[in-house]
Structure formats: structure tokens, C-alpha cells
Amino acid sequence: MNWITLTEEAQLQDILEKSTHNPVVIYKHSTRCGTSDLVKMRLERSEQPENIDFYYLDLIRYRDISNRIAEMFDVYHESPQVLLIKNGECIYDESHHGIYMQDIIEQAA
Numbered sequence: 001m002n003w004i005t006l007t008e009e010a011q012l013q014d015i016l017e018k019s020t021h022n023p024v025v026i027y028k029h030s031t032r033c034g035t036s037d038l039v040k041m042r043l044e045r046s047e048q049p050e051n052i053d054f055y056y057l058d059l060i061r062y063r064d065i066s067n068r069i070a071e072m073f074d075v076y077h078e079s080p081q082v083l084l085i086k087n088g089e090c091i092y093d094e095s096h097h098g099i100y101m102q103d104i105i106e107q108a109a
Contacts (some may be wrong), residue, residue, distance in 0.1 A: 001044040003027075003056035011055070012072060018053060019085040023108040025054045028066055028081040032058055036080040039099045046101035052108055084108060 012105065015020035015024050016097065022086050027043065030036040051053040059066040059079055070077040082099050092107040 001046075001048050001054060005056055006055045006057040006065060007062060009068055012065070012068065015053075015055065015085055016088045019089075020087055023052045024085045025052055025104060026057060026069060026083045026085065027054060028059045028069070028079055028083075029078075030079040031058055031060050035096055039080045039096070041068060043099070043101055048101075049105055049108070053105070064094050 002027065018024050027040070029040055043054075048104065057065060057069070066077060069075075069083065073083055073085070073093075075081075075083060075090055075093045078095035078100060081093060081095040082104060083090045084104060092104070094103065
């Protein structure tokens with residue numbers, strides 16, 4: 001898995017722009033949560049699609065960015081959580097044990 005670390009709010013604008021060409025995933029991860037660790041390992045064991053960029057957000061360290069994501073894409077904050085961004089909009093979000101790479105791929109198609 002080639003994670004792009006999300007550490008600055010300015011990167012959210014890059015994500016919006018990138019999403020007009022290819023889907024983008026934001027993975028919100030809690031470093032204090034066993035479920036987050038499980039889901040992250042599950043994603044990392046899956047084959048990453050070539051046409052989707054995957055951003056990793058440590059939401060404990062960057063809570064302000066996590067809050068901004070929830071606001072921008074009008075989604076309720078959860079952890080762990082994935083958001084699939086396409087054409088500047090969140091077209092799919094899932095949390096906890098419902099996060100699977102295959103579902104992300106299907107929704108991105």
C-alpha cells in the first residue's frame with residue numbers, strides 16, 4: 001500500500017483536484033483503536049488499484065483536518081473511516097468493520 005500521508009489542510013484542495021481525474025480515498029485512522037489497526041492491515045494486505053490514490057490521516061494527531069473532512073464532505077465523523085472522493089464529492093463512506101478494499105473498488109468504478 002502506497003499511503004500518502006495527510007498532514008496539512010491544504011492537501012484537501014489537492015485531493016479535490018485529483019479526484020476530477022481519478023478517485024481518491026481518505027482513510028481516517030485512530031492510533032489508539034484496535035479496530036483501526038485491523039482495518040488498516042486488511043487494506044494493506046489487499047492489492048491497491050492503480051487508479052486510486054490512498055491518503056492516510058492520523059486523526060488523533062490531526063483532529064482539525066479530520067473535522068474539516070467531515071465538514072467538507074458532509075459526513076459524520078467515525079473511526080476508522082474511509083471516504084471515496086470522485087469529482088470533488090464523497091460518493092461513498094464506510095466505517096469500522098464494514099471497510100473492505102473490494103467495496104472501495106466497486107464504488108469507484
